Amino acid sequence: MLQPVVQSWHWLLAHPYILAIILLAVTLIVAFVVDYLFGRVLKGIVHRSKTIIDDHILDHLHGPMRSSVLLLSMLVALDIYLEEQTWRGTLIDFIYSIIVIVWTIYLARMSRAIFRALRERHRAEHSSRQLLPLIDNLILLLLLAHGGYWIFHIWDINVTPLLASAGIATAALALASKDTLANLFGGVSVLMDHPFSLGDYITLGDGQRGEVVDIGIRSTRILTRDDVLITVPNSIMSTTTIINESGRVPRYRMRVSVGVGYGSDPDQVEATLLKACEELSEILPSPKPRVRFREFGDSALNYQLLAWIHDPGDRGRLIHELNTKILKLFRQEGIEIPFPQRVVSYHPQGGQLQAKVEVAGEEKGKSA
Incomplete structure (x- = not known):
């Protein structure tokens, strides 16, 4: 019974074109099965997960898998039918190059899709996402360099002179643009160290104070209370002293200093200052406002009123309103505010x- 089967196989081997057609049909069936598994079965499984990143990965994966099956079948066919041809190696290298290009494009698209999903999630959570585009671009460059290296390796191109030339060009570029690179690395340092976020009120070492409205790779922009936009290079932001008034706790303590006459009653002064805080709704009840007797001045007893507010941007207006109420209450209570x-x-x-x-x-x- 095995003899007819063996004879049929010999007949097929004697007719390579028929065997090629059979091989092509088998390849198409395998490609269809792979596409079905990735397009239907696995897609139904990943749809049950909460994240959409695996959906993006699968959407871009079944295409390269189908193409890889077809290209690998072509390699098998070339290995069988063009064994003695001189240009066989060129065709094989060409197919391998196509495989590398297909998978490099797939990995690049997958990386972009993943980082796009991450940016959408950060946008929905109103959190900082400035570092994601930088990482996305770096990964894309690494993928392109990796794909280019393998294509050169397939075609037996020596990359050592190219790497040496690239090193010299990189050194020259670094010397020519050291300020730009300093700002770039400073921006990476600021984004990774995360000393402040968008919307925070900060005070720089030179006394500039304002709200952080943009954190870029090259510079950080601060909007002052005078509605003046200040652009500070990140090389300075990474080395200067920064006071974050917003901080981790969403509140800010303001200080109001006032001097009273030596004949004033300390208990009455403290009660009057605390009463002025009770009339402002923006002052937080916890922690409670407090009054501190700081020093005996030349012509006055110096007190300081400490109160917490929610937004540091309201500091100037609230100090104005608090000073106004303190002056009115002192006049009502007969508390003297001395002058030299x-x-x-x-x-x-x-x-x-x-x-x-x-x-x-x-x-x-x-x-x-």
């Missing part, structure tokens, strides 16, 4: 008039 006083008296000494000037408790003499 100067007393001048003249006393004759040896035919001359001696002037004594008393300023805030100090006494100075002048001859007139």
Whole structure:
């Protein structure tokens, strides 16, 4: 019974074109099965997951898998029928190059789809996403370099001179654009260290204060309370001292200093200052406002009122309103807000008039 089967196989081997047609048909069936598995079965499985990243991966995967099956079948056919042909190696290298290009394009599309999904998720969560485009572009460059290396390797092209030339060109480019590279690495440092976020109120080492409206790779933009947009290079942002008034806790403590006369009752002063805070709804009840007696001044007792607010951007307006209410309440309670006083008296000494000037408790003499 096996003899007819063996004879049929010998007949097929004697007719390579018929065997090629059979091989092509088998390849098409395998490609259809692969496409069905990736397009129907696995797609139904990944649809049950909560993330959409695996959907993007699968959507781009069944195409390269189908193409790879067809190209691999062509390699088998070339290996069988063109064994003694001189141009067989060129065709094989060409097919391998196509396979590398197909999978490089697939990985690039998959990377873009993944990072696009991540950016959409960060946009929905209103969180910082400035580092994602940078990582996306770096991965794309690495994938293109990896694909190019394998294509050169397939065609037996020596990449050592190209790498040496690229190294020299990179060194020259780095020297020519060191400020740009400093800003670039500074931007990466700021985005990775995350000292502030969009919407935070920060104060720089030179005293500039404002709201962070944009964090880029090259620079950071700050909108001051005067509605002036300041662009600060990231090389400076990564080295200067930054005070983040917003911080991790969404509140900010403001300080209001006031001086009262030496004859004032400390308990009355403290109660009046706390009463001024109760009339402003923007002042947070927790932590509670507090009053501190700081020092004995030259002409006044210096107090400081400490109160917490939610938005640092309201600091200027709330200090204005708080000072206004403190002044009105002090006038109602009869609490004196002193100002520097100067007393001048003249006393004759040896035919001359001696002037004594008393300023805030100090006494100075002048001859007139």
